[in-house]
Amino acid sequence: MAVSSTPMGLTHAAHVGISVSDLDASIAFYRALTGREPVVADETMHSVPFGRSQGLSTAKLRYATINLDNSLGIDLIQFQEPVGERTGGAANRPGSMHLCFRVDDFDAVYRRMKEAGYDFLGDDYTFLEGEVTPDAALGTQVAYFNDPDGTNLEIIRPMGGFAS
CATH class of the missing domain: 3.10.180.10 (2,3-Dihydroxybiphenyl 1,2-Dioxygenase, domain 1)
Structure with missing residues (x-):
C-alpha cells in the first residue's frame, strides 16, 4: 500500500482495542491489573455496516472499556460473529502490538x-x-x-x- 508522506497530525490516542475470546475473563484480568472498574461493562452491538467498516461481513460483539489515568481507554472486544482465530501474540510477528x-x-x-x-x-x-x-x-x-x-x-x- 502506497501512502503519502504528508503528515496527518494524529498525535492523541483515544483508546486501544484488544480482541478477546472471553469478555468476562478479560474484564477480571484487566480489573486486577489496573485496579479499575469498567466504565462500560457489557455492551453489545450487532451491525453489518460496522462489521464492513472493519473489513468483516458483519460484527456481533460484546465489549467493555476500562479507562486509565491518562484518559487512554482499553476496549476489550469479544467478537461473537465472526469469531476470529488467536494471533499467537509473538512479539516479533509483523502486525503484533x-x-x-x-x-x-x-x-x-x-x-x-x-x-x-x-x-x-x-x-x-x-x-x-x-x-x-x-x-x-x-x-x-x-x-x-x-x-x-x-x-x-x-x-x-x-x-x-x-x-x-
Missing part, C-alpha cells in the same frame, strides 16, 4: 505481580550501555507478559529522556 504500562517503582510492581501469579515471558530487563541508542534510555527497566489471549503487555520505568 503491545500495550505498555508506566510504573514509578518497577521493582515493587514486578515483585507484586510475580507474587500474584503473573507469568512474565522472561526475566525483567534493564537497558545497558552499548545496547541502546540514545543513551537516555540507559537504566530503563522493562518486563513483558501476556493477557489471557496472548496480547503482549509491558511494564516500564523509563529513565532520563526515554519516552515510553
Whole structure:
C-alpha cells in the first residue's frame, strides 16, 4: 500500500482495542491489573455496516472499556460473529502490538505481580550501555507478559529522556 508522506497530525490516542475470546475473563484480568472498574461493562452491538467498516461481513460483539489515568481507554472486544482465530501474540510477528504500562517503582510492581501469579515471558530487563541508542534510555527497566489471549503487555520505568 502506497501512502503519502504528508503528515496527518494524529498525535492523541483515544483508546486501544484488544480482541478477546472471553469478555468476562478479560474484564477480571484487566480489573486486577489496573485496579479499575469498567466504565462500560457489557455492551453489545450487532451491525453489518460496522462489521464492513472493519473489513468483516458483519460484527456481533460484546465489549467493555476500562479507562486509565491518562484518559487512554482499553476496549476489550469479544467478537461473537465472526469469531476470529488467536494471533499467537509473538512479539516479533509483523502486525503484533503491545500495550505498555508506566510504573514509578518497577521493582515493587514486578515483585507484586510475580507474587500474584503473573507469568512474565522472561526475566525483567534493564537497558545497558552499548545496547541502546540514545543513551537516555540507559537504566530503563522493562518486563513483558501476556493477557489471557496472548496480547503482549509491558511494564516500564523509563529513565532520563526515554519516552515510553
